[in-house]
Amino acid sequence: MNRKPIFAANWKMNKGPSETEDFAKSLLSKIQNRTFPCDIVIAPPFVSLAKAAEVLGNVPAVALAAQNCSQFDSGAYTGEISGMMLKEFFVHYVILGHSERRAIYGETDAVINAKLRKAREYNFKPIFCIGETLEEREGGKLEQVLRTQVSEGLAGLSERDLQDTVIAYEPVWAIGTGVTATSAQAQEAHAFVRSLVAEKFGTESAAKIRIQYGGSVKPSNAAELMACPDIDGALISGASLEPQSFLDIIQNGVPG
Numbered sequence: 202m203n204r205k206p207i208f209a210a211n212w213k214m215n216k217g218p219s220e221t222e223d224f225a226k227s228l229l230s231k232i233q234n235r236t237f238p239c240d241i242v243i244a245p246p247f248v249s250l251a252k253a254a255e256v257l258g259n260v261p262a263v264a265l266a267a268q269n270c271s272q273f274d275s276g277a278y279t280g281e282i283s284g285m286m287l288k289e290f291f292v293h294y295v296i297l298g299h300s301e302r303r304a305i306y307g308e309t310d311a312v313i314n315a316k317l318r319k320a321r322e323y324n325f326k327p328i329f330c331i332g333e334t335l336e337e338r339e340g341g342k343l344e345q346v347l348r349t350q351v352s353e354g355l356a357g358l359s360e361r362d363l364q365d366t367v368i369a370y371e372p373v374w375a376i377g378t379g380v381t382a383t384s385a386q387a388q389e390a391h392a393f394v395r396s397l398v399a400e401k402f403g404t405e406s407a408a409k410i411r412i413q414y415g416g417s418v419k420p421s422n423a424a425e426l427m428a429c430p431d432i433d434g435a436l437i438s439g440a441s442l443e444p445q446s447f448l449d450i451i452q453n454g455v456p457g
Contacts, residue, residue, distance in 0.1 A: 375416030
């Protein structure tokens with residue numbers, strides 16, 4: 202199956218509007234008149250989406266993502282951002298289920314599933330994050346954890362919804378630590394996740410869905426990771442904060 206790779210920059214709580222403008226203009230200068238055999242996604246903080254949309258909103262090569270989205274349309278939910286609000290910023294993707302949302306803010310699989318279903322109501326393409334902690338991996342619970350996250354996270358989604366969903370496998374122990382899963386570890390986990398999708402939605406849907414790797418991805422390890430048959434791109438944090446570094450990952454991951 203020929204799946205189009207997808208590289209997404211998750212800036213987390215970095216870059217306000219002015220820094221976002223600088224990054225976007227620099228990126229734009231580097232990609233003008235170029236085509237890429239992949240999808241490129243930028244996910245700035247909420248306060249910077251307007252500036253990102255202003256600079257990149259009409260650039261076909263780059264799509265914008267939100268880092269989160271409420272499971273509610275509107276109401277008394279102080280600090281939350283609804284899908285209706287995000288529609289005004291040319292947002293196409295939304296990152297959901299990130300390990301930091303799970304660990305720091307207590308988001309359960311049920312909450313993440315509600316957010317996924319709400320995102321699809323607004324025709325956003327979810328980047329659905331899953332992954333195990335070091336304790337879970339060393340305790341032999343890798344497959345159990347991933348099975349629960351995939352099964353409960355994707356509950357109620359149709360095969361059509363799945364076509365517009367990206368799964369991001371991010372071993373928690375490798376996120377922002379400088380430690381990267383070996384290509385063999387990453388491939389094994391990605392293949393297992395694909396098998397879980399096959400169990401739930403069928404082999405054809407499993408063959409089509411894109412599964413990214415996330416966890417200390419950088420220019421030096423991009424090629425080896427992206428060469429794995431079940432890895433379809435990367436969700437990048439720290440190394441995506443500088444335009445050239447982000448582009449180097451893309452170019453190394455999909456040469457030519």
